[in-house]
Amino acid sequence: MTQPAIQVQDLTKNYGPVVAVDRINFEVAPGELVGFLGNNGAGKSTTMRVLTTFLPASSGYARVNGFDVMYQSDDVRKHLGYLPESVPLYSEMRVEEYLQYRAKLKSVDRTTRTKRIDYCLDRCRIKGVRRRLLGTLSKGYRQRVGLADTLLADPKVLILDEPLSGLDPVQQEETLKAVKELGGQHTVLFSSHHLPDVEKVCDRVIIINRGRIKFDGKLSAIAASVPTVVVEARGTTAQLEPLLLGINGVLEIKPITAEAPAEGFAAFEVHAEPGLDVREKVAGRLHEKGHPIRRLEQRREKLEDIYMRSAMRGE
Numbered sequence: 218m219t220q221p222a223i224q225v226q227d228l229t230k231n232y233g234p235v236v237a238v239d240r241i242n243f244e245v246a247p248g249e250l251v252g253f254l255g256n257n258g259a260g261k262s263t264t265m266r267v268l269t270t271f272l273p274a275s276s277g278y279a280r281v282n283g284f285d286v287m288y289q290s291d292d293v294r295k296h297l298g299y300l301p302e303s304v305p306l307y308s309e310m311r312v313e314e315y316l317q318y319r320a321k322l323k324s325v326d327r328t329t330r331t332k333r334i335d336y337c338l339d340r341c342r343i344k345g346v347r348r349r350l351l352g353t354l355s356k357g358y359r360q361r362v363g364l365a366d367t368l369l370a371d372p373k374v375l376i377l378d379e380p381l382s383g384l385d386p387v388q389q390e391e392t393l394k395a396v397k398e399l400g401g402q403h404t405v406l407f408s409s410h411h412l413p414d415v416e417k418v419c420d421r422v423i424i425i426n427r428g429r430i431k432f433d434g435k436l437s438a439i440a441a442s443v444p445t446v447v448v449e450a451r452g453t454t455a456q457l458e459p460l461l462l463g464i465n466g467v468l469e470i471k472p473i474t475a476e477a478p479a480e481g482f483a484a485f486e487v488h489a490e491p492g493l494d495v496r497e498k499v500a501g502r503l504h505e506k507g508h509p510i511r512r513l514e515q516r517r518e519k520l521e522d523i524y525m526r527s528a529m530r531g532e
């Protein structure tokens with residue numbers, strides 16, 4: 218089996234009495250592009266800081282490219298690019314000058330340094346601002362200069378803490394394109410609050426809530442999930458439930474209480490056997506028994522549904 222690029226086992230981080238990360242486990246395969254999601258204070262940055270060796274774990278362990286973050290931190294850092302949430306830059310330096318300086322610090326080979334910087338400027342779509350002073354750049358450009366910096370030494374693993382935060386939609390799109398292109402070649406773990414963007418670029422998402430992992434799955438699996446039928450019809454739960462349950466292929470009925478149905482109506486989620494579309498049968502049965510339908514639709518689970526469920530759990 219290929220060695221995971223990131224491996225986290227029973228990792229816990231306490232800040233005094235605050236348990237920021239609570240015995241989490243996950244692995245990221247080489248080349249995977251994984252979205253790390255969670256509400257404010259869920260534990261994303263803390264996990265990332267442990268992975269990038271900036272913070273020691275309280276217990277458990279983490280490895281990056283096979284190196285232990287506690288005991289082999291130099292090796293971890295050698296093969297890792299980290300973009301913190303707010304990128305610290307020297308405002309009086311020009312973009313290119315800054316990247317030269319950073320490349321030197323990272324021991325990027327002198328003979329290929331200029332070529333490498335050119336490549337990173339191009340990758341992060343900041344060629345046009347290469348001679349600008351960092352202090353005069355907008356947040357989006359500063360963020361992408363930070364991203365170019367993380368790429369300089371061609372690290373195998375990139376950890377990006379909210380690379381899209383505070384950017385306008387155009388800047389978000391540009392940054393997102395740059396991040397997407399990094400997948401495959403690099404292993405990328407990035408945190409974000411922008412679910413539609415995460416859906417656009419990631420292979421997989423991990424959702425953390427109050428320091429615990431609540432969901433870890435491939436986006437392709439979410440897209441392929443069995444759709445649910447939502448039905449709202451005149452009648453009471455007691456009248457409608459047995460009718461729906463009696464339909465061939467229907468496995469489970471769940472009354473919908475989150476969105477209150479209109480007076481005199483009841484609403485349900487109907488879960489049927491995989492591959493079976495029961496909408497016509499539902500319509501036929503309810504019509505036959507004199508229960509007019511107000512709403513009948515097929516709903517496929519989206520990342521947002523999973524996020525809401527995972528991020529609300531335990532609140």
Ligand SMILES: Nc1ncnc2c1ncn2[C@@H]1O[C@H](COP(=O)(O)OP(=O)(O)OP(=O)(O)O)[C@@H](O)[C@H]1O
Nearest residue numbers: 232235236237255256257258259260261262263264
């Ligand atoms: N230096 C610190 N000292 C004490 N508590 C901290 C410290 N840093 C973070 N915390 C707490 O740890 C928990 C996790 O915080 P963390 O910053 O990892 O969350 P996050 O998911 O990155 O949130 P956000 O999306 O707001 O950046 C929170 O309860 C936070 O208040």
